[in-house]
Amino acid sequence: MKMMKPYVWLQTSDDSIQQVEQEIAMFCPLICQEIIQKGMGSSKNCAICLPQQVSPAMLSLILDYCRFHQVPGRSNKERKSYDEKFVRIDTERLCELTSAADSLQLKPLVDLTSRALARIIEGKTPEEIRDIFHLPDDLTENVEVEEEHVDDRSVDDLLSFINGNDGGKLNILTILIFVFT
């Protein structure tokens, strides 16, 4: 006889209710708590009410993520490559996904999406960031830095320069000593 896979009922922010595999959904600590501590989700009538950040589209993305990582025996390389592709979505969806994952307390996904958002911010001016994220320009005074120009020399050149590579490794041995005068 074929065993029925246990399912759990979830209600998303648009009030729609869907059935998902329990072992996948249990990846999210918030859903896990609802099931174990409150006995919720076992039927359509007592569906787990998900936080308002979780739309059906976001739930579907999150469950994809959980489904992939729930499979045992995947190599770190496979997982990493999946994660990289997973966050290659537009910034709007990435923000929604971050909020949704955060509301479900799914920390590995929050870390992943936060890093992806940080990479979007990197190297941009406040104005460019405001444009991308549709944010208001409501600050009056702050330290604003603006990049002027980049010198062509590589970082390695500069580091060796600061640390005094002129004497090769010997430089480290050049220690000052003092004698009482």
Next chain:
Amino acid sequence: MSGKWSDLPGDLLSQIANGLELIDFLSFRCVCKDWNTASLKVSPYDKSVLCDPWFLMYGGEGSKCSLLSHQNKCYSINLPELDGARCLASYEGWLLLFGQGSLFFFCPFSRAKIELPNCPLTDPSDHVAAFSAPPTSEDCIVVVLDSSSDTELRLSILCKGEDQWAKSSFLGFRFGKIETALFYEKKEFHFLDGDCGLITFNASNKTNRWKQYRLIVSRDEYPSSSSVLNYTTRKNIFQLKNEQREKGLLEANDSISTCGTIVPHSSGLCDMIIRSESIEAKTQPESRHLKGVWIQPRYFHVPSTQTW
């Protein structure tokens, strides 16, 4: 659904800010009020590993300053606090500045400012200074050395939380003009002239607070009467850096005086002192006298109510 799609909760914003490099972090802070508030919860450079110092150049046109990162990127930054001011010391990301008749600590990245009471000087020339710990630390001691006299060094000392400067002076001083000051091995202040003179001052001693030494550079053998210092010094770093750049930081008729700092040497074996420098204008008449300081790129958020 909640309003704007970029309505990320504050703790998520803080987490994102936490993963940014200093310059990106500064941009993050300037985006909007919500992001700025979130940034106050992180102090990314408190716990960061140390990198090579950055160089901050000021005193050219009012509050407009240039910042050169360890990756040799040049940024412009507006810092009204540096207009007309002069940096006397730089240590662990904090600057000690003299400006408008007062002495204050300043973090250029957060613009955190901590004023010191009863400034002991009126003219910062011929003065060097050092401090033993960040100004937020209970152990912080500030010393300001007046070396305008050829025979006597006059030191003003202020401990954290106090408002009266103690004085101590050293006679029988026989070296050149003191150019660099630092706090050594959590124990004593060192003052170096431009050559091989070293004067030390131990603030916790009741007597014999001052000593003078001659520095010897040695690769192997050294006399038994000597001790080994755990720092090495580098001269003319700014000059070399400026000459090696495709586009110099200085115009031909600019002069500059720089304030050095102390940083861990990349070998991990000792500290490295970047000496203060003074460079004359190549062509006369001099158009601008610039000032500069080496600084460890750290960000300190200090509440505005913080006092010395």
